[in-house]
Amino acid sequence: MNVAAAVRRPLHPPPVPASPFPYHPGSLLSIMDLTVEGVSHILERATALEDMDPLKRDDILAKRRIALLFYESSTRTRTSFELAAKSLGADTTLVSNLSSSIEKGESLKDTGLTLRALGAEAIILRHNSSGAAWLLEESTHLPVLNAGDGMHEHPTQALLDLRTILTHLRDGATHVTPETLAGVTVTITGDILHSRVARSNMLLLPRLGAKVILCGPKELLPEIAIGAGPGIEIERDFEAALRRSEVIMMLRIQAERLAGLQLDLQEYKTSYQLTGQRLAALAPQAKVLHPGPIIRGMEITAGVADGAQSCILEQVTNGVAIRMAVVERALLSAQQGARA
Amino acid sequence: MTAIAIRNGHLIDPAAGVDAAKDILLKDGRVAEIAGPGKLKMANGAEVLDATGLTIAPGLIDIHVHLREPGQGYKETIASGTAAAAAGGFTSVAAMPNTTPVNDSPEITRWMQAPERGASARVFPIAAATRGSRGEAVNDFAALKSAGAVAVTDDGRPILKDSVMREVLSAAARTGLCVIQHAEDTRITQGASMNLGPVSFKLGLRGMPAEAESQIVERDIRLVTELRDARAHLHVAHTSTAAAVAAVRQARRNGLRITCEVAPHHFLLTEEHVGFYNTHAKMNPPLRSAADRDAMIEGILDGVVDAIATDHAPHAAHEKEVEFEQAPNGITGLETALGLSIQWLHKEWKMPLGRILSLLSAQPAALLGLKNRGTLTIGSYADVVVFDPRAEWTYRATDSKSKAKNTPFNGWTMRGKIRWTISEGRLVYTGA
Numbered sequence: 001m002n003v004a005a006a007v008r009r010p011l012h013p014p015p016v017p018a019s020p021f022p023y024h025p026g027s028l029l030s031i032m033d034l035t036v037e038g039v040s041h042i043l044e045r046a047t048a049l050e051d052m053d054p055l056k057r058d059d060i061l062a063k064r065r066i067a068l069l070f071y072e073s074s075t076r077t078r079t080s081f082e083l084a085a086k087s088l089g090a091d092t093t094l095v096s097n098l099s100s101s102i103e104k105g106e107s108l109k110d111t112g113l114t115l116r117a118l119g120a121e122a123i124i125l126r127h128n129s130s131g132a133a134w135l136l137e138e139s140t141h142l143p144v145l146n147a148g149d150g151m152h153e154h155p156t157q158a159l160l161d162l163r164t165i166l167t168h169l170r171d172g173a174t175h176v177t178p179e180t181l182a183g184v185t186v187t188i189t190g191d192i193l194h195s196r197v198a199r200s201n202m203l204l205l206p207r208l209g210a211k212v213i214l215c216g217p218k219e220l221l222p223e224i225a226i227g228a229g230p231g232i233e234i235e236r237d238f239e240a241a242l243r244r245s246e247v248i249m250m251l252r253i254q255a256e257r258l259a260g261l262q263l264d265l266q267e268y269k270t271s272y273q274l275t276g277q278r279l280a281a282l283a284p285q286a287k288v289l290h291p292g293p294i295i296r297g298m299e300i301t302a303g304v305a306d307g308a309q310s311c312i313l314e315q316v317t318n319g320v321a322i323r324m325a326v327v328e329r330a331l332l333s334a335q336q337g338a339r340a
Numbered sequence: 341m342t343a344i345a346i347r348n349g350h351l352i353d354p355a356a357g358v359d360a361a362k363d364i365l366l367k368d369g370r371v372a373e374i375a376g377p378g379k380l381k382m383a384n385g386a387e388v389l390d391a392t393g394l395t396i397a398p399g400l401i402d403i404h405v406h407l408r409e410p411g412q413g414y415k416e417t418i419a420s421g422t423a424a425a426a427a428g429g430f431t432s433v434a435a436m437p438n439t440t441p442v443n444d445s446p447e448i449t450r451w452m453q454a455p456e457r458g459a460s461a462r463v464f465p466i467a468a469a470t471r472g473s474r475g476e477a478v479n480d481f482a483a484l485k486s487a488g489a490v491a492v493t494d495d496g497r498p499i500l501k502d503s504v505m506r507e508v509l510s511a512a513a514r515t516g517l518c519v520i521q522h523a524e525d526t527r528i529t530q531g532a533s534m535n536l537g538p539v540s541f542k543l544g545l546r547g548m549p550a551e552a553e554s555q556i557v558e559r560d561i562r563l564v565t566e567l568r569d570a571r572a573h574l575h576v577a578h579t580s581t582a583a584a585v586a587a588v589r590q591a592r593r594n595g596l597r598i599t600c601e602v603a604p605h606h607f608l609l610t611e612e613h614v615g616f617y618n619t620h621a622k623m624n625p626p627l628r629s630a631a632d633r634d635a636m637i638e639g640i641l642d643g644v645v646d647a648i649a650t651d652h653a654p655h656a657a658h659e660k661e662v663e664f665e666q667a668p669n670g671i672t673g674l675e676t677a678l679g680l681s682i683q684w685l686h687k688e689w690k691m692p693l694g695r696i697l698s699l700l701s702a703q704p705a706a707l708l709g710l711k712n713r714g715t716l717t718i719g720s721y722a723d724v725v726v727f728d729p730r731a732e733w734t735y736r737a738t739d740s741k742s743k744a745k746n747t748p749f750n751g752w753t754m755r756g757k758i759r760w761t762i763s764e765g766r767l768v769y770t771g772a
Contacts, residue, residue, distance in 0.1 A: 109661050129663035130544035131617030139661070150665070152544030199544060227538025259531055259546075 026122065026143030026330035029133045031155040031200045036178060036207060042159060043166070043174040045325035046318075054087065057324075062089035064331055067120035069111065069136075070147075071097040071127045076292055076316055077147050077156070081124050084323035090331075093120070108132060109139040116140045122330040125149070143330040151194050151257065156326055157291050158200035160318040162208070164311050165247055167318075168287050181210035187241040189215040189272055190251030190299050192225055194258075197291040198251060199228065206231025215241045216272060219261055220253070238272050242282035249289045250274050250300050269298065276303040287311050343367040344762065345383040346726060349391025353398060354698035355705075355715035364396060366722035369765035374718060391726050394759055395693070398701040398716050399431025399461075399723030402674060403491075403708055404520075404577055404601060404649035407433070407463065410448060411440025416654035416743045419458035421674070424652070424742035426460040426761045426769035428675040431723035432705075432713055433461055433652075436495045437468040444468035444479050446487035453488050460768040461761075462723070464490040464710065466520060469508045473497045478507050481515040490708045493520035495577060496624070498556055500526065506563050513572040518599075518708060520575045523556035523584060524548070524625065533665045535626040539611040545665065548626055554583035561591045564598060575707065576600040578651050580625035582635035589644045599707050600639075601649040604673060604680045605748065607636040613748060619660040619667035620748045623653065640699065641691060647704040648696075650677050654744030672747045676735055678727065679754025686729075687755055693729060722765035731757035 023029065034042070049057060066085045070078055078094070085092045095115065097103065102111060108127070115123055122143040125133050130150030137144040148154040166173050169184060186205055192198045192214050202212045206229060213235045214221055226234055235241040242248065253263070274288065288300075288310045296302045305312060344366045351362035351374070363380045365373040373382050402425065408416040418435075425433050435452060437443035443452065449465045457463070467489035471477040474497070481492060492512055498521060499505045505521075512519045529548040534540050536547025557576055564574050579585055579600045591598040605623065610630045614621045621627055639645040653670025660667050678700065685691040705714025712720040732755050737745040761769035 107658075107662060127663070129665050131664045134616045135661070135663060150544050193541075196544060199542070222541065224536070224538045224541045228542045 023137060024141060024143045026333040027137055027145070028155050028326055028330070029137060029144060029146045030153050031158050031204045033155070036176060039159070039162070039204070039208075040175045042322065042325045042329065043163060043176065045328060046163060046321040047174050049088070049324040049328065050321040057087055058089040060088045060328060061085070061331055064090045064121055065119045066090045066092050066122050066124065066327065067115045068092060068094045068124045069115065069126070070094065071102070071132070072148070074126055074147070076319060077126060080316070080319035081145070081147060081323050081327070084320050085327050087320075088324055088328060090327070108135055112136045112140040112142070116142055122327070145326060145330055148196050150196065152196050153200045154196040154291075155200050156319070156322055157197045158204040159326070160315055160322040161201055161249070161289055161291070162204060163318045163322055164289060164315050165287070167314070168311065169246060176208050178207060179209045181205060181208040184209070184246045185211045185213060185244050186247040186249060187213040187215050187235075187245040188249045188251065189238060189241070189274070190220065191253045192216050192221040192251065194220070194254040195251050201249065202232050203229050213241045213244065217268065219263055239278065239282055242278060242286070245283050245286050247287050247289060248274065248283060251291070252293060252295055252299060265298070272299065274300045274304050276301060276307065279304055279307075279309060289315060291315070343372070343383070343386035344389060344722075344765065344767065345380055345386040346389045346391050346396055346724070347380070348377060349394045349396040349726060351396045351716065352694050352697055353716045354694045355398070355702035356717050359694055362396070364716065364724070366724065366762060366765050369722050371716050371718050371720050371722055374716070389726065389760055391759070393728065394726050395729050396716075396724060396726050397697045398714050399725050399761065399763060400429045400678060400700045401432040401704040401710065401714055402430050402650050402652065402677070403434040403647055403704045404603070405433045405435055405652040405674065406438065406654065406670065407435045407452075408654060409439060409457070410451065415656050418452060418463060419460070420741065420743045421652070421654065422459040422461040422463065424672070424674040424740060426763065427741045427758065427771075429678050429725035429727060429758045429761055430674055431461050431725070431761060431763040432464060432710060433674075434464045434466050434490055434708060436466055437493065438473065438496045442468050442473045444471055444473065446483045449484055449487040449489050461763050464488070464708065466491045466493050466495070468492065469494045469499060469512075469519065470504065475499050475501060475504055478504065478511055481511050481517055485515050485517055489517070490710065491518045491520050491575070493522065493577070495520065495522045498522050498524050498526060502559065502563065505560065506567070509563055509567050509572040509574065510570050513567065513570040516709070518573040518575050520577050521556065521560055522577050523553045523560065525552045525556050528552050533622060533626075534614055535611045535628045537611060537629055539614065543614065543617070550581040550583055550628065550632065553581045553625055554587060557584040557587045561587055561596065561598060564591070564596050565594070568596070571597055573597040573599070578603050578606065578625055578649065579636070579639070579645070580606045580628050580632060582632050585635050585639040585644060589639070592644065599646040600644070601647040602636045602640060602645045603649060603651045604677050605671060607633065607640060608680060608684060609633070609748065617664040618748065619662070619664055620671060620746050622664060622667050622669055623651065623671050624669040637689065640685065641689070645699065646707055648677060648681060648699045649704070650674055654742050655746050657745060660746050670746070672740065672742050672744050674742065675740055676747065676749045676752070676754065678758070679733070679735065679756050680749065680752070682729060682756035683754055722762060724760070724762040725758060726760040727756050727758045729756050731755070733757050
């Protein structure tokens with residue numbers, strides 16, 4: 001038998017299913033769950049809800065029950081989800097791994113089923129394991145909002161980053177298309193390997209026309225990152241990347257996920273720290289973003305974090321608006337029937 | 341024991357070079373007579389199985405299964421695991437030693453083979469190479485062999501120390517046993533739960549590099565080369581990377597006694613099948629890249645692969661319903677191996693059926709030195725599978741005879757439906 005010919009024949013085992021089960025239409029597990037139109041809808045609702053009379057807004061989800069299930073500590077994400085849900089009138093309850101039966105060994109599935117039995121209509125999940133949101137959604141069939149799963153994704157962060165970028169570069173546009181960010185280069189710098197924020201952003205921004213440059217040392221940015229999606233490039237030279245950037249997104253080094261990786265922090269700072277000097281010389285017009293928590297003096301200097309180009313606190317504020325829209329979508333899209 | 345006459349079927353016995361219409365008579369657990377259609381002379385009083393339109397072949401032999409006993413009966417028992425084997429056409433299975441406790445003793449080796457286990461297929465224990473599979477103290481291979489062990493391995497816990505692996509290879513060679521290595525440099529796979537590549541990056545999962553497998557295979561080949569005079573036999577378990585197959589191919593050209601097996605999931609699936617954290621696509625070695633998968637097919641077609649082995653690894657449902665990184669490795673495989681092999685290797689990729697059957701019986705029997713098995717000549721064990729090679733069917737995990745349902749092949753179309761499985765003259769499975 002001619003082996004080579006046999007092997008060259010196209011191999012076509014049954015295709016991989018796009019999704020293992022039909023998601024709840026209100027779920028947001030990955031930024032890829034949203035079409036560009038869906039992104040627009042969230043941006044529009046975020047602005048509308050933000051502008052609404054708080055007393056009227058309070059009726060939208062009056063007395064609906066939302067659980068926040070947090071397996072990792074969080075300041076911004078947890079608080080803004082909680083404030084977002086409450087400002088729509090919902091009742092929220094927080095379950096954290098440190099003060100619940102999770103400590104006694106209860107599984108994620110059982111924890112989710114318990115929350116559902118207690119009347120939760122949606123669960124906002126922060127978890128240290130990549131993919132945990134899929135497991136929770138499959139177990140409970142409730143709308144699940146992924147508030148960060150391991151090293152995987154943090155879709156609401158990408159949406160609030162987008163809102164911040166649009167505010168400054170596109171006059172606060174809420175309607176986006178595949179061309180909206182054409183000509184915009186966003187550099188994401190630092191611990192890409194362990195960053196769910198980086199993954200959600202690198203999957204979202206190119207779909208709106210932006211170019212995403214990933215920047216960092218090999219240990220924190222493996223070459224395989226380029227295969228994550230279209231519109232992504234790798235640039236190891238931070239200064240070269242800065243020169244081309246309209247937006248600079250800095251990331252914290254996630255010491256808790258380094259898993260034995262040895263990194264010379266002094267060398268890292270020399271190569272990749274965003275300093276006032278670098279910013280002034282190479283990207284004097286660029287906007288500086290950071291998902292937080294920031295480690296002043298590590299990836300970013302205090303001067304830059306507090307400086308005129310910094311949008312860091314604006315991002316935090318945008319988090320509440322975006323999460324209002326996403327929470328509303330979670331509970332109201334259920335009534336619109338299953339998504340295709 | 342009643343005699344069984346299988347009539348009107350088509351016998352394929354690759355080891356004997358038979359591929360013809362034959363009737364076959366099984367008596368006292370052995371093959372008693374083989375004759376042309378309607379020509380059996382000694383079949384008086386025998387139970388007759390009409391195999392019109394069916395293929396008769398030596399019972400299949402899986403040299404890599406986890407039966408979970410002793411100690412993990414909630415996942416699988418020897419009875420349930422071998423019932424699944426019989427349903428898949430297997431009459432012999434070689435059971436890995438990662439039980440609780442580890443099978444590193446003649447006592448456990450005998451216990452696994454005892455009639456009380458209620459096995460539907462012959463169980464050949466593979467004993468641990470080192471005490472407790474801890475990779476330090478080498479076991480007494482002669483004692484294990486006389487208790488019935490057919491090979492030694494620390495499967496799942498690869499032997500990393502060169503000195504220990506050298507000692508294991510040379511002691512096994514003296515005893516006439518094969519050393520099976522799960523090739524994985526666990527020093528570079530810490531915390532990893534799938535193949536390292538663009539998919540693992542995208543999913544935010546730590547990945548196992550292909551080199552973790554190939555470097556151990558290359559190290560082991562070097563040790564076998566050093567022990568060339570002792571004729572050490574190394575068998576590479578569940579080969580999954582192009583580099584490992586290439587290393588085995590080269591070593592064989594150099595005249596070394598190196599064999600390897602490939603599991604159906606490694607010649608069919610790729611890392612893309614992990615999809616959205618499907619724990620039924622998590623095993624070790626992991627599903628690899630498309631190039632690696634194609635190299636497995638090429639290895640099977642060009643003959644460097646000696647056996648198709650399933651690495652049947654049952655787990656309880658609750659163990660797989662957890663976060664991907666926390667889920668145990670492994671999938672079931674006994675009931676789907678033949679159906680997948682015929683559907684893909686034969687029908688899609690045009691491999692002759694006889695060669696597929698050889699990879700599932702004659703070659704694995706030769707590899708482990710299982711005498712009078714893997715062939716149907718007069719006097720050999722009456723281990724027989726009768727199946728319809730053209731029948732299409734759909735695998736339903738819920739119908740599995742295994743206690744476990746952790747398979748990525750649920751709902752897949754298979755070809756080749758088992759009608760009867762006969763183990764040492766005993767009808768152990770009758771298909772619909």
